[in-house]
Amino acid sequence: MQKLFEHINKYTSIDTAAFEEIISFFTIKSVSKKENIYTAESKALHHYFVLNGCIHLYFINDRGAEQTLQFAIENWWITDYLAFQNNRSSEFCIQAVEKSEILQITYQDQEELLRRFPQMETYFRKVYQTAYGAAMMRIKYIFSYSKEDIYFEFKDAFPNFVNNVPQYLVATYLGLSPEYVSKLRRKSIS
Amino acid sequence: MQKLFEHINKYTSIDTAAFEEIISFFTIKSVSKKENIYTAESKALHHYFVLNGCIHLYFINDRGAEQTLQFAIENWWITDYLAFQNNRSSEFCIQAVEKSEILQITYQDQEELLRRFPQMETYFRKVYQTAYGAAMMRIKYIFSYSKEDIYFEFKDAFPNFVNNVPQYLVATYLGLSPEYVSKLRRKSIS
Numbered sequence: 001m002q003k004l005f006e007h008i009n010k011y012t013s014i015d016t017a018a019f020e021e022i023i024s025f026f027t028i029k030s031v032s033k034k035e036n037i038y039t040a041e042s043k044a045l046h047h048y049f050v051l052n053g054c055i056h057l058y059f060i061n062d063r064g065a066e067q068t069l070q071f072a073i074e075n076w077w078i079t080d081y082l083a084f085q086n087n088r089s090s091e092f093c094i095q096a097v098e099k100s101e102i103l104q105i106t107y108q109d110q111e112e113l114l115r116r117f118p119q120m121e122t123y124f125r126k127v128y129q130t131a132y133g134a135a136m137m138r139i140k141y142i143f144s145y146s147k148e149d150i151y152f153e154f155k156d157a158f159p160n161f162v163n164n165v166p167q168y169l170v171a172t173y174l175g176l177s178p179e180y181v182s183k184l185r186r187k188s189i190s
Numbered sequence: 191m192q193k194l195f196e197h198i199n200k201y202t203s204i205d206t207a208a209f210e211e212i213i214s215f216f217t218i219k220s221v222s223k224k225e226n227i228y229t230a231e232s233k234a235l236h237h238y239f240v241l242n243g244c245i246h247l248y249f250i251n252d253r254g255a256e257q258t259l260q261f262a263i264e265n266w267w268i269t270d271y272l273a274f275q276n277n278r279s280s281e282f283c284i285q286a287v288e289k290s291e292i293l294q295i296t297y298q299d300q301e302e303l304l305r306r307f308p309q310m311e312t313y314f315r316k317v318y319q320t321a322y323g324a325a326m327m328r329i330k331y332i333f334s335y336s337k338e339d340i341y342f343e344f345k346d347a348f349p350n351f352v353n354n355v356p357q358y359l360v361a362t363y364l365g366l367s368p369e370y371v372s373k374l375r376r377k378s379i380s
Contacts, residue, residue, distance in 0.1 A: 061334060069330055081323030085316075114312070121311035122304070126275075128318035133271030135325035140259055142332060143365050144251060175333050 001028065003051050004103060007075050012122040022120065025113045026103040031055070031096040037104075038094035045090050046104035047079045048072065053100025054166070057092050068172035071097065073165060077127055097169070142175055150174050151181055152188070191218065193241050194293060197265050202312040212310070215303045216293040221245070221286040227294075228284035235280050236294035237269045238262065243290025244356070247282050258362035261287065263355060267317055287359070332365055340364050341371055342378070 004026075005019045014022065028051075031037055037055060038045055048055065056071040057078055069092065072078035080090035087107045105113070114120050145153050154174060155162045162170055167185070168178035194216075195209045204212065218241075221227055227245060228235055238245065246261040247268055259282065262268035270280035277297045295303070304310050335343050344364060345352045352360055357375070358368035 059330065059334075067333055069333070070326060080326070081319055082327060083323075085319055085323065114315075118308050118311065121308065121315050125304075125311050125315040125318060128315060128322050129271055129275055132318050132322040132325060133275065135322060135329070136260060136270070137272060139325070139329065139332070140249065142329070143257055143259070144249075 001026075001051070001103070003075060004049055007049075008120075008123050011126040012119045014117070014119050018117060018119075022113065022117055023103075025109045026105050029102050029104060031100050031102065033096055033098050035096045036093065037096060037102070038090065038092075040089050040091060040093075044106060045079060045084055045088075046106055047077060047084055047110055048094065049077050049103040050074055051101040051103060053102075054097040054169070055094060055100055055102060056097050056169070056172075057094050059092050065177075068169065071165075071169045071173065077131070097166075138173065147176060147180070148184070151176060151184055191216075191241070191293070193265060194239055197239075198310075198313050201316040202309045204307070204309050208307060208309075212303065212307055213293075215299045216295050219292050219294060221290050221292065223286055223288050225286045226283065227286060227292070228280065228282075230279050230281060230283075234296060235269060235273055235278075236296055237267060237274055237300055238284065239267050239293040240264055241291040241293060243292075244287040244359070245284060245290055245292065246287050246359070246362075247284050249282050255367075258359065261355075261359045261363065267321070287356075328363065337366060337370070338374070341366060341374055 001023055004023070005014075005016070008014055008019070008022075026049075029037075031053075037043070037048065050072045052074055054071060054073045055078060056068045057080065058066045058068045061067040070078055078094070080092050080094075083090035083092075084107055114124070141150055141154050141157075144150075151171070151174060154170070167181060171178045171181035191213055194213070195204075195206070198204055198209070198212075216239075219227075221243075227233070227238065240262045242264055244261060244263045245268060246258045247270065248256045248258045251257040260268055268284070270282050273280035273282075274297055304314070331340055331344050331347075334340075341361070341364060344360070357371060361368045361371035
């Protein structure tokens with residue numbers, strides 16, 4: 001849980017005593033590969049922080065395939081934010097891509113956490129500001145480039161991002177199928 | 191400026207005395223249709239709040255056409271968030287779509303505002319949370335539907351949004367050209 005402590009202190013300032021209280025609002029969960037973390041039928045939607053591993057939010061597209069809408073690796077937050085802030089269930093599924101450890105918090109607990117620790121408002125304001133900025137940039141790439149060009153253009157522009165994330169997740173993030181990106185990469189090597 | 195006061199009080203609570211100080215961090219600007227608000231060459235990037243009218247953030251695509259990446263009508267915030275939070279210039283342009291009145295604040299002033307008025311952390315946290323959630327939903331529609339279907343699917347799902355915004359902006363928001371949406375709408379009426 002040290003990872004959350006360090007991540008919060010990258011954006012704002014809390015001491016270990018405050019963190020002990022803050023962490024009590026969360027539950028820790030170990031999930032195995034392909035385990036469902038949230039489905040509309042069975043679970044309450046939480047806000048999730050990845051300690052290690054990787055989880056994704058997806059829906060089933062009209063071809064019956066899983067379409068990843070967003071993913072989260074170490075130190076990333078993820079949920080369906082419109083559903084979460086309205087405290088209702090989501091149409092999406094959230095599932096572990098690989099064996100992962102996550103922290104989760106309910107809507108009510110997050111609201112209470114923010115009331116008790118105003119520094120957490122600063123923390124989430126900065127987390128969301130970055131996430132929103134990145135989403136806008138992602139849309140820029142989707143609108144700007146053809147299926148053939150988007151992967152390499154994105155890789156050139158954000159090498160640190162692309163090189164630290166599994167390539168099939170970069171593919172889905174850009175609206176490509178993992179198979180298509182494998183083909184592109186083979187073609188670029190040859 | 192009453193509009194910003196009311197908008198802040200939708201999300202958090204500030205009194206008129208605090209608002210008088212808050213508003214002193216902003217400058218008000220009247221812009222005419224097609225007037226540049228921000229360009230990389232000439233202006234400092236601000237965070238913009240629309241009091242009335244409509245402004246958009248765009249880039250020139252490889253066919254030489256303006257591609258709107260985001261727009262803002264009354265009570266919406268807009269900027270290039272990745273550039274803004276890193277306090278650097280943006281590759282995008284921000285321009286008035288029609289005659290508008292806007293409030294603008296620099297990065298340094300917004301940082302100071304947030305230090306002085308922690309309620310504004312809550313306000314922006316909620317503004318960004320909603321904006322990020324909406325961006326994720328927008329990407330869902332872009333990934334899910336063909337060019338033929340996306341406009342009507344989106345209109346069915348978010349009628350209040352679509353009916354309160356000029357239709358050519360909805361078109362660009364979904365990655366379609368305004369001409370294409372006009373054609374679709376004529377076809378659906380006939």
